[in-house]
Amino acid sequence: MDIGGMGSAYSDYLSTQAAQSxxxxxxQSKLENSAGSESDEELMDACKEFEAYxxxxxxxxxxxxxxxxxxxxxxxxxxxxMVDVFKETALHQLSSQVADSGSVGLAxxxxxxxxxxxxxxKL
Numbered sequence: 001m002d003i004g005g006m007g008s009a010y011s012d013y014l015s016t017q018a019a020q021s022x023x024x025x026x027x028q029s030k031l032e033n034s035a036g037s038e039s040d041e042e043l044m045d046a047c048k049e050f051e052a053y054x055x056x057x058x059x060x061x062x063x064x065x066x067x068x069x070x071x072x073x074x075x076x077x078x079x080x081x082m083v084d085v086f087k088e089t090a091l092h093q094l095s096s097q098v099a100d101s102g103s104v105g106l107a108x109x110x111x112x113x114x115x116x117x118x119x120x121x122k123l
Contacts, residue, residue, distance in 0.1 A: 056095035
C-alpha cells in the first residue's frame with residue numbers, strides 16, 4: 001500500500017491551513033490597527049480586504065463542495081495541483097473585484113461600524 005500520496009496530501013492540507021491561518025491573523029491585525037488610525041482611506045481598504053477574504057472563503061467552500069462530483073482518479077497529480085493553484089489565484093482576484101465593486105456591502109457596513117466605534121472612543 002502506497003501511503004506516500006497520503007503524506008503528501010496531508011502535508012499540502014497542513015500548509016494550506018497554516019497559510020490561511022496566517023492570512024486571517026494578518027488581516028485581523030490590519031483591521032485592529034486601522035480602527036485607531038486617522039485615515040478613513042486606510043480603514044476602508046482594510047474593510048475591503050476583509051470582505052474580499054470573506055467572499056474568497058465562500059467561493060472556496062463552494063468549490064470544495066463540487067469536488068465530490070469529480071471523476072478525477074489521480075487527485076495528487078502535478079496537473080491537478082497546478083489547476084488548484086490557478087483556481088486559488090483566480091478566486092483571490094475575483095473576490096477582490098467583488099469587494100472593490102461594493103456589491104456585497106460588507107466592507108461599507110464594517111467601515112461605518114468601526115468609524116462610529118472609533119469616534120465614540122475619542123469622546
